[in-house]
Amino acid sequence: MFSELLEDECPFLLFKGKGENKKWQRRKKCVHQRITSRVQMLRKANPDMEETAIPVELVTCSGSGLDQHISPAAAKYQVTRIAKANNMSEEKVGAIIEKCTDSRFLGVFGEKTVNVLKVNLMLDGIL
Structure with a gap:
């Protein structure tokens, strides 16, 4: 049950077993979406820094x-x-x-x- 909850939240954990490749692709897409959304949020909150690189952290x-x-x-x-x-x-x-x-x-x-x-x-x- 716990691992199912984690999968629904797009965890960064890799579970071994059947369909592992599809799980990794789904997680990769989720991570990309989260990062894109955080970058947009930071750009919106800090409009004066539009061309400045955002620190990765x-x-x-x-x-x-x-x-x-x-x-x-x-x-x-x-x-x-x-x-x-x-x-x-x-x-x-x-x-x-x-x-x-x-x-x-x-x-x-x-x-x-x-x-x-x-x-x-x-x-x-x-x-």
């Missing part, structure tokens, strides 16, 4: 969808929209993003990340 999603960190590129992509929504200058929003950007672990491991929760709290004047 804004189009894809994590396993849980609850990540509180994004890349600096993903944050910068949204600066204009965030500034307008909060009646702030883009410079002020950029400064908040910089304050909420964490460096690499031990200066070497991983990538810089922006703590979205901190950004939102600072935008609301709570921090």
Whole structure:
């Protein structure tokens, strides 16, 4: 029953067995539709960024969808929209993003990340 529910939601899992090729084709089509729809949604929400490449993490999603960190590129992509929504200058929003950007672990491991929760709290004047 659980695997049937997953298949209806277009999972990214592959189930071995008869008809595997058709299942993969159906999943591939579903993934393409989801990505296309997310790109359209992001373009609509950020009209000032029409020719700018969308950071891949804004189009894809994590396993849980609850990540509180994004890349600096993903944050910068949204600066204009965030500034307008909060009646702030883009410079002020950029400064908040910089304050909420964490460096690499031990200066070497991983990538810089922006703590979205901190950004939102600072935008609301709570921090």
